[in-house]
Amino acid sequence: MNFNMKEAIEILERTPQALEFFLSGISDRWFHCNEGEGTWNATEVIDHLIELEDDNWIPRLEFILQEGESKPFPSFDRYSHLNESSTIEQKLLKFKTLRTQNLTKLKIHIETELNLELTGIHPRLGVVKLRELLSTWVVHDLAHIAQILRVMAGRYRADVGPWIEYLGILKK
Amino acid sequence: MNFNMKEAIEILERTPQALEFFLSGISDRWFHCNEGEGTWNATEVIDHLIELEDDNWIPRLEFILQEGESKPFPSFDRYSHLNESSTIEQKLLKFKTLRTQNLTKLKIHIETELNLELTGIHPRLGVVKLRELLSTWVVHDLAHIAQILRVMAGRYRADVGPWIEYLGILKK
Numbered sequence: 001m002n003f004n005m006k007e008a009i010e011i012l013e014r015t016p017q018a019l020e021f022f023l024s025g026i027s028d029r030w031f032h033c034n035e036g037e038g039t040w041n042a043t044e045v046i047d048h049l050i051e052l053e054d055d056n057w058i059p060r061l062e063f064i065l066q067e068g069e070s071k072p073f074p075s076f077d078r079y080s081h082l083n084e085s086s087t088i089e090q091k092l093l094k095f096k097t098l099r100t101q102n103l104t105k106l107k108i109h110i111e112t113e114l115n116l117e118l119t120g121i122h123p124r125l126g127v128v129k130l131r132e133l134l135s136t137w138v139v140h141d142l143a144h145i146a147q148i149l150r151v152m153a154g155r156y157r158a159d160v161g162p163w164i165e166y167l168g169i170l171k172k
Numbered sequence: 173m174n175f176n177m178k179e180a181i182e183i184l185e186r187t188p189q190a191l192e193f194f195l196s197g198i199s200d201r202w203f204h205c206n207e208g209e210g211t212w213n214a215t216e217v218i219d220h221l222i223e224l225e226d227d228n229w230i231p232r233l234e235f236i237l238q239e240g241e242s243k244p245f246p247s248f249d250r251y252s253h254l255n256e257s258s259t260i261e262q263k264l265l266k267f268k269t270l271r272t273q274n275l276t277k278l279k280i281h282i283e284t285e286l287n288l289e290l291t292g293i294h295p296r297l298g299v300v301k302l303r304e305l306l307s308t309w310v311v312h313d314l315a316h317i318a319q320i321l322r323v324m325a326g327r328y329r330a331d332v333g334p335w336i337e338y339l340g341i342l343k344k
Contacts, residue, residue: 002201003331010198011324022190026182029174125334132333139332142325143341146318152183153314159175160311161304162297169315 003135005110013103015141016096019046019148024089031088033155042148046091049144051076053098057137058105064120064130065109072121175307177282185275187313188268191218191320196261203260205327214320218263221316223248225270229309230277236292236302237281244293 023030023042034041040048055076063073086094116131153169164170195202195214206213212220227248235245258266288303325341336342 001331002205002327004199004201007199007201010202014194014198018190018194021193022186026186027176027179029176029179030182033174122334125337128333128335131331132335135328135331135333136335136339139325139328139335139339139341142321143339146321146325146341149314149318149321153311153318155174156307156311159173159303159307161300161307162294163300163304163308163311165297167308167311167315169311169318 001131003116003131005134008134008138009103009106011138011141012099015049015145016092016099019145020092020096023092023148030152030155033151035151035154040147040151042151043088043091045144045148045151046088046095049141050091050095050098052140053095053102057133058102060120060133061106061109061130064118064133067120069119069121069127072123075123173303175288175303177306180306180310181275181278183310183313184271187221187317188264188271191317192264192268195264195320202324202327205323207323207326212319212323214323215260215263217316217320217323218260218267221313222263222267222270224312225267225274229305230274232292232305233278233281233302236290236305239292241291241293241299244295247295 023046031041031043034044060073114130116129116134118130119127120130120133122128150169153167157164157170160167160170195218203215204213206216232245286302288301288306290302291299292302292305294300322341325339329336329342332339332342
């Protein structure tokens, strides 16, 4: 196992600003492309990150602390965010604000000793550990930043010509 | 075709600082993991980006302008960077400095009118256009940032427990 709280927080606290830095001020067209019907564009990925800051990571951590395995996590609607309307800059600010609040909550829990082996019940996956929830939070950040980059890269699929052979990111 | 010079430069000028923001100050262990023998860790990916800033993008653009299809691009050693030794912060600074210099050169070429349909000879891929070279530069940035994130995510493959089912980034 590699999970380490300090190292995990290093990533979690950098994600919103790295996204803000990369996406603020770029042309709208970078946000409108997706990977085909039923897939998300970059804006929708940010909405999804906001949604999980609101409903998932810390609420589930606190649910484990309070309920343990007595009942499964409440379900959440992973598509509810798709109704949101605001600019990308507003969305990135909202994500950063929520993330800061959640890391503050996490640090308060850490100070009062957080047992990473505590368990809860995921409605589909069954028994899960606090350590697994926190590891997933980090990997989820990395996965969705990578997804945004892949979706953006896809805009130039036809433009790279024969170089497509060397660009695995365009083959997904 | 989607290539647009202004939009391409938006990405190219953000990459070094976004990487710097995300990677500066995080624990060394994030840089030492790779995806198995013969694969790169995050540091080696930065080395590769530095290498191509030095030897590839603008040198090839200028080679097309000077030589056209009269001879193929000189070859470059894509592994030469693996001998480099300096801290990640030094590498990120070097990448940022080279990128700034290269975008200045690109903008000078744009001001004197750059015909994106000009062609050169890639030693393996054959005839390539200037527009394809510049599109590839952008996609290459996005691909290698995504690679760094994927390599980092891989550290927590065993830690996420049953959530691995939802994390496609860990399946590559």
